[in-house]
Amino acid sequence: MKLTHRQVEFFKAVMEQGTITGAAASLRISQPAVSKALSALEGEIGFPLFQRTQNGLVPTVEARAFYTEVERSFSGLRYLSSVAGDLMALKHGRLVVGVIPALSVRWLPSVVVRFIDRFPEANLTFEAFSSPHMAQLVGQGRIDIGLCQTSTNDPAVVRTPLFDIEVGAVLPVGNRLAAKTQIGLEDLASQTLISLSRADVISRQVDGLSADAGINLLRRIEVSLGSTLCNLVAEGAGIGLVDAETYHCCQGPAVVWRPFRPFVSMPISLLQSQRRPPSRMEREFIKHLCSIMPVMQIEQPD
Numbered sequence: 468m469k470l471t472h473r474q475v476e477f478f479k480a481v482m483e484q485g486t487i488t489g490a491a492a493s494l495r496i497s498q499p500a501v502s503k504a505l506s507a508l509e510g511e512i513g514f515p516l517f518q519r520t521q522n523g524l525v526p527t528v529e530a531r532a533f534y535t536e537v538e539r540s541f542s543g544l545r546y547l548s549s550v551a552g553d554l555m556a557l558k559h560g561r562l563v564v565g566v567i568p569a570l571s572v573r574w575l576p577s578v579v580v581r582f583i584d585r586f587p588e589a590n591l592t593f594e595a596f597s598s599p600h601m602a603q604l605v606g607q608g609r610i611d612i613g614l615c616q617t618s619t620n621d622p623a624v625v626r627t628p629l630f631d632i633e634v635g636a637v638l639p640v641g642n643r644l645a646a647k648t649q650i651g652l653e654d655l656a657s658q659t660l661i662s663l664s665r666a667d668v669i670s671r672q673v674d675g676l677s678a679d680a681g682i683n684l685l686r687r688i689e690v691s692l693g694s695t696l697c698n699l700v701a702e703g704a705g706i707g708l709v710d711a712e713t714y715h716c717c718q719g720p721a722v723v724w725r726p727f728r729p730f731v732s733m734p735i736s737l738l739q740s741q742r743r744p745p746s747r748m749e750r751e752f753i754k755h756l757c758s759i760m761p762v763m764q765i766e767q768p769d
Contacts, residue, residue, distance in 0.1 A: 470511055475537055477504040478516065482534045486523055561590040562748045565601040565613040569632075569693055570735070572716040575614075582755045589748060597691070599666070605738045611749055613738035616668050625739045629756070631732035632710040634669050636725045637700045644706065649726040652682050659705035661688045661696050669708055672731045697722060 480490035481501065491498045509516050516530040526534070566575055575593060583589065596604065598617035604610045606623040619626060636650035644654050655677075662684075663670045677684050688704060690696050693713035700707055701721040709717075710733040714724050737753065739745065745753070 470508065474504050474508040474511070475540075477501050478508055478530075479534070479537050479541065481505065481517070481524065482526060482530065482537075561592055562612075562746070562752055563592045563594070563610045564752070565594055565596045565604055565610045565615070565738075567598055567601070567615045568595045569710055569713045569716075569733070570614055571595045574712055578756060578759065581759060582752060585755065586748075586751065591752075598668075602738055605740055608740055608742065611740070611746070612753070614735060615738060616733050616735060617738075618736070619738070623741050625741050627737040627739070629735045629737055631734050632712050633726070634672075634708050634710050634731040634733055635714065635727050636706060637697055637709055637714060638706050638723050638725060639700055639703050640721055640723055642706065644725070645723050647725060649728050651728055652677055652680055655684055655706070655708075656682050658685070659687045660684050661690065661699050661705040661707035662686050663693065663696065663707075663709075664689055664691050667691075669710070669731060669733055673708060676729060676731070693717070 477490065477494065477500075480493050481487060484490045484493055487498050487501050487505075491501045494501070505516065512533075514529055515527055516533065517524040517526055571593065579591065579593070582591075594610065596613075596615075598615035601610070601613040601615045602617050602619040602621060602624055605613045606619070606621040614629070636644070636654075638645045638650075642658075644650060644658070647654070652673075655673075662673075665671070665674070673684070688699060690699070693709040694717050696707040696709055697714065697717035699705065701719060708727060708731065711724075718724070737756070739749075739753075
């Protein structure tokens, strides 16, 4: 026995409409096509589904039992269709995104709100981690994607460069260097330097530049977060270098920003797992992220 979906669909329409004419109208096909399909279905299953009377078609007991199962089957298809629609709207599943603290306060919310406008049913989780920890979590599959400043040698992680954020000097308002339009390496040598950890990409760049120039920098305080650095500068503990986005989030009346030369930047990359294919939500979020990059560049402080 080989039933076709079309035959069953015609039978369902006749049962629900009560007549071949009504079924043909609901399906937008000809009456002969419905009659032919019904005859073929009855021939396939081996018993009559309707009695042809002067008052029209009368469903047999077998037809009513068959219709119960047909309706159950179509209900299942409607449910599957609903699930497929939910998947298209990103209702199912959750995307877990790791992000460095520098991007989590101001930049990330502006990115996310635009994504939610497009996919209001999406389930998203954002967690802040250091860059090395984030690379590890992506490689282990504990988070879906990472937005960070690190490079990684982990073969389980794919890194895609996204953009660079300029790094500048943060100074107390009363510092004599605040009168300058930009800060150089030689300026840092004359000050107490509050630095990010030596493994940080900004510190590595500055260390390389100072070594090439033969300039010794006086590091008295080392911190892991740019926000901590800015707060220490505001308290008068020294000066430091941070990315522009961190300064935007921490700026206040006690500190000023000055461009730093030679140019130093904090590169931001996207980390993804090599070990599994991305979900549709992951693909959509990354596509959204890349589509808005030209209009989401980090502003430089005044």
